[in-house]
Amino acid sequence: MSDHASAMADREHRHPGLNLDHTDPEGHASAEPVIFGFWIFLMSDLIVFALLFATYAAMSTQGTGDGPAPAQLFDLRIPLLETLVLLTSSFTLGFVSLANKYEGHPRQAIGWLVVTLVLGAGFLALEYHDFSTLIHEKHAGPQVSGFLSSYFLLTGTHFVHVAAGIAWGMVLIVQQAVLGPTLPVKLRVMRLALFWHMLDIVWIGIFTFVYLSGVLA
Amino acid sequence: MSPGAVDPLTGLMNWRALVFVTRGDPLSVNHLVADGAAGLMLVGGAIAAGLMTVKGWWRPLWRDWLTSLDHKRIGVMYVALALVMMARAIAEAVVMRTQQAAAVGSPGFLDAHHFGELFSTHGTIMIFFVAMPFLTGLMNFVMPLQIGARDVSFPLLNAISLALTAAGAALVMVSLVYGGFSTGGWTGYPPFTGIRYSPGTGVDTWIWSVSLSSIGSTLTGLNFAVTLYKNRAPGMTFFRMPLFSWVTLCVSILMIFAMAPLTVATVMLALDRYAGFHFFTADAGGNMMNYANLFWLFGHPEVYILILPAFGVWSEVISTFSAKQLYGYHSLVAATMVISVLSFTVWLHHFFTMGQSANVNAIFGIATMLIGIPTGVKIYDWLLTMVRGRIRLTVPMLFAIVFMITFLIGGLTGVILANPTIDFVFHNSLFLVAHFHNMLIPGFLFAMIAAVQFWFPKVFGFRLDERLGRISFWLWAVGFYLAFMPLYVLGLMGAMRRTMEWQRPEYLPWLAIALVGALCLLAAFMTFVAQIAVSVRRRDALAVPGGDPWDGLSLEWSLPAPVPEYNFAVLPRVGARDPFMAMKREGRAHLRPEAYEDIRLPKNSPAAPIILAATFLTGFALTWHIWWLAIAGLVACWIPITLRSFREDHERVIPASEVRRQHEAWLDRVAALPAIRREDETGPRNRGRASSQFAGGQP
Ligand code: HEM
Ligand SMILES: [Cu+2]
Numbered sequence: 001m002s003d004h005a006s007a008m009a010d011r012e013h014r015h016p017g018l019n020l021d022h023t024d025p026e027g028h029a030s031a032e033p034v035i036f037g038f039w040i041f042l043m044s045d046l047i048v049f050a051l052l053f054a055t056y057a058a059m060s061t062q063g064t065g066d067g068p069a070p071a072q073l074f075d076l077r078i079p080l081l082e083t084l085v086l087l088t089s090s091f092t093l094g095f096v097s098l099a100n101k102y103e104g105h106p107r108q109a110i111g112w113l114v115v116t117l118v119l120g121a122g123f124l125a126l127e128y129h130d131f132s133t134l135i136h137e138k139h140a141g142p143q144v145s146g147f148l149s150s151y152f153l154l155t156g157t158h159f160v161h162v163a164a165g166i167a168w169g170m171v172l173i174v175q176q177a178v179l180g181p182t183l184p185v186k187l188r189v190m191r192l193a194l195f196w197h198m199l200d201i202v203w204i205g206i207f208t209f210v211y212l213s214g215v216l217a
Numbered sequence: 218m219s220p221g222a223v224d225p226l227t228g229l230m231n232w233r234a235l236v237f238v239t240r241g242d243p244l245s246v247n248h249l250v251a252d253g254a255a256g257l258m259l260v261g262g263a264i265a266a267g268l269m270t271v272k273g274w275w276r277p278l279w280r281d282w283l284t285s286l287d288h289k290r291i292g293v294m295y296v297a298l299a300l301v302m303m304a305r306a307i308a309e310a311v312v313m314r315t316q317q318a319a320a321v322g323s324p325g326f327l328d329a330h331h332f333g334e335l336f337s338t339h340g341t342i343m344i345f346f347v348a349m350p351f352l353t354g355l356m357n358f359v360m361p362l363q364i365g366a367r368d369v370s371f372p373l374l375n376a377i378s379l380a381l382t383a384a385g386a387a388l389v390m391v392s393l394v395y396g397g398f399s400t401g402g403w404t405g406y407p408p409f410t411g412i413r414y415s416p417g418t419g420v421d422t423w424i425w426s427v428s429l430s431s432i433g434s435t436l437t438g439l440n441f442a443v444t445l446y447k448n449r450a451p452g453m454t455f456f457r458m459p460l461f462s463w464v465t466l467c468v469s470i471l472m473i474f475a476m477a478p479l480t481v482a483t484v485m486l487a488l489d490r491y492a493g494f495h496f497f498t499a500d501a502g503g504n505m506m507n508y509a510n511l512f513w514l515f516g517h518p519e520v521y522i523l524i525l526p527a528f529g530v531w532s533e534v535i536s537t538f539s540a541k542q543l544y545g546y547h548s549l550v551a552a553t554m555v556i557s558v559l560s561f562t563v564w565l566h567h568f569f570t571m572g573q574s575a576n577v578n579a580i581f582g583i584a585t586m587l588i589g590i591p592t593g594v595k596i597y598d599w600l601l602t603m604v605r606g607r608i609r610l611t612v613p614m615l616f617a618i619v620f621m622i623t624f625l626i627g628g629l630t631g632v633i634l635a636n637p638t639i640d641f642v643f644h645n646s647l648f649l650v651a652h653f654h655n656m657l658i659p660g661f662l663f664a665m666i667a668a669v670q671f672w673f674p675k676v677f678g679f680r681l682d683e684r685l686g687r688i689s690f691w692l693w694a695v696g697f698y699l700a701f702m703p704l705y706v707l708g709l710m711g712a713m714r715r716t717m718e719w720q721r722p723e724y725l726p727w728l729a730i731a732l733v734g735a736l737c738l739l740a741a742f743m744t745f746v747a748q749i750a751v752s753v754r755r756r757d758a759l760a761v762p763g764g765d766p767w768d769g770l771s772l773e774w775s776l777p778a779p780v781p782e783y784n785f786a787v788l789p790r791v792g793a794r795d796p797f798m799a800m801k802r803e804g805r806a807h808l809r810p811e812a813y814e815d816i817r818l819p820k821n822s823p824a825a826p827i828i829l830a831a832t833f834l835t836g837f838a839l840t841w842h843i844w845w846l847a848i849a850g851l852v853a854c855w856i857p858i859t860l861r862s863f864r865e866d867h868e869r870v871i872p873a874s875e876v877r878r879q880h881e882a883w884l885d886r887v888a889a890l891p892a893i894r895r896e897d898e899t900g901p902r903n904r905g906r907a908s909s910q911f912a913g914g915q916p
Pocket of ligand 2 (some may be wrong): 516517520563564566567
């Protein structure tokens with residue numbers, strides 16, 4: 001691509017989030033449609049979550065049947081820990097993005113990616129523990145009431161997303177190692193990062209609307 | 218193994234689920250209809266497979282079609298899928314009509330379960346496996362050409378969307394032979410579709426087929442939206458896009474937002490059925506109103522996903538065959554956008570009767586009536602486009618005229634139903650069935666058939682036979698009125714929808730007329746297929762290599778017919794709306810480009826057919842509780858994608874010299890063609906080079 005075109009690329013091809021503009025102008029131009037498309041994907045995914053939140057809002061107040069209400073089940077300790085673990089993993093994923101953008105040492109990106117995924121797995125372990133306590137000790141599984149069905153679907157969908165993100169991340173670790181920070185790999189990591197950050201935001205919603213307001217109610 | 222037990226290897230599968238075994242008394246007509254349909258499908262499939270083998274077409278099918286990432290070929294495959302499914306859905310409609318006409322004061326010849334399956338498959342197929350693939354295929358083919366693009370933004374994703382839709386359609390087709398289908402209608406309302414009242418696997422087939430199609434459509438919406446935002450040719454600003462591309466943008470946005478509620482609703486229903494959850498059950502805090510809201514949060518925007526493409530088609534057809542630019546272009550764009558937004562604000566009119574307060578009903582009733590305003594704007598714009606135009610009553614134009622009249626009637630009955638007090642009386646009656654067919658048949662089906670007549674020469678390089686087209690048109694138009702106007706009367710007399718048996722003899726004449734109408738529509742469809750077959754045989758006489766048989770306005774008509782795989786030899790620079798018309802006016806059409814460049818195109822990929830097989834197996838396995846296969850299928854979906862991501866050579870290059878050779882050969886050929894005036898348009902001299910005759914003033 002000519003100099004002129006890459007200068008154009010800087011100005012015209014922008015998208016929300018981390019841009020590759022001054023470190024890799026050529027890659028930046030081809031990043032645009034891919035990243036934009038991924039934003040749209042995230043948006044439609046967020047609609048799924050929005051609907052699950054809406055269902056939860058209706059069911060947690062009107063769908064408890066003969067089962068327990070939110071206030072009888074939730075406490076904040078484990079969810080708070082989960083929140084901290086997940087937010088930290090987003091922070092460490094930021095280092096991966098920076099390493100790729102500024103052509104850091106290849107091992108830097110891989111290392112931070114590993115840390116991120118380990119934190120993600122820790123989050124899943126905590127949530128799994130949470131689920132199993134609810135089901136086995138408190139006898140509040142998803143079959144008990146509409147409220148618990150919607151609780152498990154909302155948090156479960158988030159759980160599955162994080163698990164999918166980890167699987168994706170593992171593939172990308174291999175790619176970072178085998179292929180190095182080529183443009184396609186960089187773009188994939190950028191998309192994983194967007195995905196991961198979105199899951200953070202969703203989790204903050206879950207923490208607020210499920211646990212915090214459940215306990216306060 | 219006793220039926221009902223879950224075997225770890227084969228799940229719930231058992232021989233008794235085979236249609237030939239299940240339907241009770243083997244001599245009953247009911248049994249014959251079911252076996253006949255299943256047998257027809259098997260024999261049809263076998264004949265098709267045999268023909269493919271004899272002709273040696275398997276390899277070309279794989280190489281040129283199934284693995285192709287070319288948006289044009291994917292578009293054609295979508296339409297082919299839609300036509301196959303349409304044959305089944307129309308046949309089912311005729312069977313239903315026959316049953317209803319035969320069942321005045323007698324039980325008729327079908328049993329209740331079978332009748333329930335028929336309206337459920339008819340509705341589900343028509344919406345998800347006829348309408349969606351038809352319009353997706355059309356947008357796939359036309360939109361990139363209209364905006365001057367080489368392809369959609371994500372060609373592989375495009376092929377995967379098709380694979381998901383086709384896998385869903387395959388699930389529905391298999392249920393004809395094995396396992397049966399839901400009896401819960403296309404809407405699948407719980408608690409009836411819950412495990413308690415629908416214990417078989419039919420509802421599960423419905424759930425997975427619809428979910429696959431819904432995910433496919435979400436991805437299509439994403440793909441088209443990015444293409445339209447990021448892939449337009451230089452100078453093709455938004456307000457220079459043809460109207461069909463505008464409606465594609467609106468439909469894409471609707472798909473991105475509206476398919477998610479459907480996916481959520483079907484997944485919740487599945488959890489209720491498979492895992493004992495309580496989203497929509499009648500006990501333990503479940504609430505089916507959540508389903509009604511989620512379903513129609515998808516369902517109403519969906520009807521605009523079906524109708525808006527038609528508005529795009531009519532805009533192109535009417536302006537082309539009036540030889541005028543569209544009247545009120547900006548107002549048409551604005552009306553389309555307004556309709557798209559409003560379509561999210563009216564979903565409650567599908568359940569006025571389900572218990573919310575009168576005030577809430579009133580608000581949604583008013584919102585519904587508001588949609589009539591932008592729609593009315595469109596009709597006026599089309600009419601004014603025709604004023605003082607050089608109008609030719611070709612087949613697409615005939616459809617457009619009948620559309621405008623018929624759609625207006627349907628719209629008026631819609632405004633009637635939008636009044637909650639009236640809806641309380643007509644809800645779930647045949648009046649409603651008449652209303653929505655009155656919208657969908659002119660507003661979706663006629664538009665798609667007109668679109669086929671209009672763009673077919675662009676796709677395959679030859680026109681469709683005009684005479685058979687006219688016969689088919691009359692059958693469609695007359696058939697529609699005969700089949701559906703009586704249903705308004707029946708609805709007013711109190712006949713309810715989804716009813717298989719009547720007690721009132723005064724229904725009979727109306728039901729008989731409706732049956733005749735349905736047969737007319739079947740004949741119309743068959744004539745349409747015959748029209749294509751005859752045209753294929755006469756393709757040399759009907760060929761239009763010049764690519765511009767109708768004196769078109771937008772960029773696709775500037776290309777050869779059939780369109781080369783790279784679409785544009787040199788990407789166009791657009792300076793005005795209706796760019797090809799402007800080029801013809803200014804004598805800039807068919808000029809030799811100064812320079813050519815190498816063109817990069819995506820290589821073929823086997824990923825989509827693999828995903829088709831894997832998602833089909835997953836859906837089948839979930840239906841029959843074959844857990845190992847479901848997991849294997851899900852994993853298998855991701856293997857081709859993951860493997861592909863380790864390779865980087867996804868493109869192939871067509872050298873500039875080759876592009877030049879092909880393009881200049883075509884230009885030479887065009888120069889030798891006769892320039893056709895509009896009066897010879899449908900005659901044998903039309904070889905696709907137009908002597909431009911636009912009416913009206915400046916662009
Ligand atoms: C081509 C001619 C057609 C005929 C003769 C026909 C006939 C019928 C009949 C007899 C029913 C059942 C009515 C009842 O409930 O009593 C029905 C239902 C339905 N039709 Fe059609 N139809 C046709 C085309 C279409 C098209 C093009 C679409 C949509 C694109 C469509 C969508 C539906 C839907 C959604 C239902 C409701 C199914 C349900 O009750 O769940 N039909 N049609
Ligand atoms: Cu509606």
